[in-house]
Amino acid sequence: MQTLTTEKQHHESRQGEAYAPFSADPNQYDRLFYIESYGCQMNFADSEVVASILQDQGYGATRLPDQADLILLNTCSIREKAEQTVRKRLTEFKQLKREKKGLLIGVLGCMAERLKSKFLEEERLVDLVVGPDAYRTLPQLIDEAGTGQKAVNVLLSRDETYADIAPVRLSSNGVSAFVSIMRGCNNMCSFCVVPFTRGRERSRDNSSILGECSDLFEKGYREVTLLGQNVDSYHYTPASGSNSINFAQLLEQVARISPQLRVRFSTSHPKDITDEVLHTMARFSNICRYIHLPVQSGSTRVLQLMNRTYTREWYKAKVDRILELLPDCGISSDIIAGFCTETEEDHQDTLDIMRYSRYDFSYMFFYSERPGTLAQRRYADDIPETVKKERLQQIVAVQNELSLLSNQQDIGKVFEVLIEGNSKRDDQAWMGRNTQNKVLVFPKTEKILKPGDYVQVKVDACTQATLLGSLVTE
Ligand code: SAH
Ligand code: SF4
Ligand code: F3S
Secondary structure (H helix, E strand, O other): OOOOOOHHHOOOOOOOOOOOOOOOOOOOOOEEEEEEEOOOHHHHHHHHHHHHHHHHOOEEEOOOHHHOOEEEEEEOOOOHHHHHHHHHHHHHOHHHHHHOOOOEEEEEEHHHHHHOOHHHHHOOOOOEEEOOOOHHHHHHHHHHHHOOOOEEEOOOOOOOOOOOOOOOOOOOOOOEEEEEOEEOOOOOOOOOOHHHHHOOOEEOOHHHHHHHHHHHHHOOOOEEEEEOOOHHHOEEOOOOOOOOEEHHHHHHHHHOOOOOOEEEEEOOOOOOOOHHHHHHHHHOOOEOOEEEOOOEOOOHHHHHHOOOOOOHHHHHHHHHHHHHHOOOOEEEEEEEEOOOOOOHHHHHHHHHHHHHHOOOEEEEEEOOOOOOOHHHHHOOOOOOHHHHHHHHHHHHHHHHHHHHHHHHOOOOOEEEEEEEEEOOOOOOEEEEEOOOOOEEEEEOOOOOOOOOOEEEEEEEEEOOOEEEEEEOOO
8 A cells, every 4th residue: 555645744745753853052051842743834833933932931952852851742633643643652751751850741732722621631741731822821831830730821812923933943954944924724624623723814914924034035045835724815904004915915025035035835725716826926937836725525515515615616627727827837635535425426526636637746634533623513424434545545546646647747857946955865866846846856966056056957757756857057
């Protein structure tokens, strides 16, 4: 069986198992923290905000949990399995807690928000439970926990965006960075826990977004990915009373920072991505030709139950429109197998829409019922696990075919590639991406290059996941 994409990799193949950040010099700080992140890129971005808040309190980051005075897990609730992974990890910290007096263990993020103080009853070694909108109160909560009390803050906010906090870039490659532009989600997809764990949607001040992106560019970064659960509903009204700014306008402002700065974004809800966004992309060659456009299901009936608010035909028309305005645009998707009541015919519709959309890449999951969601309250989780898994395997098989086909069609083409670093398998080769977000690997030559450089690479061969090429010399 093919490896399935897990939540750990969601939205960024580069992100590893949960990361431990850079190690600070233990002598430089009085106290050290260790943080591990799970889930989507937004959670990873939040950990960088948390690191900034802790650094201001004199905490240094360490990669080694046994060195830390504070261990934090930034958690995800999207699927049952994501929560199990965190619980397992927590039990691994039990021994450390026994050995080190005063060690504090905190749970942050979506699982903290979902379970609230129940977490403290279920997992006795946890000292702190902090929801995604309460990170500014971490210093007080840590003090409280230090006195032996359990500390909890899971209040959700209508306006918190951490706009003024400069994230500490943990485990970054120095070339590409993620920038949160909004928080929360107002869509109510029936399968999804996010609206409950992240609260109402709110957009971040565009001037602080532009400030962060310009700063990254000046520090040598060459790619920013604007993050939100539904970026196309970005909407910010500056206090000065000037006109409000939508996502297309924000994209343009970020793209104007420099033609040398690539701009990406994620995620687009198919119902919200506008022609204005597509036209803006077409006008700026540094806005990458790549859209993550999660379909979830190819069956109109299932889409309706999922509350996705578009039909199969509407989605297909959106794909047509993207390719009409941006003929070389890469498209990827998220797909759920075995949602409530899904028939074999519905499943075939999903395989069919994948072929129609010719996704370069997909994140594929089987349905996992989440407590409190609309689907859990309204529909029975009635597809047997064996059927879910079988369908998922078929979805993965179709995606593998499509990915290979898409890569084969690139053989012979020349792409502009932004170098990110050494190839994982071979330090005599560089790894980078083209505008479509495909990974290219090519041998180093005598030409002196470094991460952050743009080069022209000709594709000579491919695997399902990677384009293999050679440097084009002028
Ligand atoms: N805001 C993004 C998705 C965020 S969650 C969007 O609307 O596209 C990332 C993906 O996890 C979703 O696109 C969906 O495919 C998957 N997912 C969410 N809830 C799930 C569940 N209960 N079971 C299985 N997969 C789920
Ligand atoms: Fe979840 Fe839907 Fe919001 Fe995405 S748009 S986070 S799937 S509710
Ligand atoms: Fe998971 Fe929360 Fe993101 S549930 S996918 S970490 S918003």
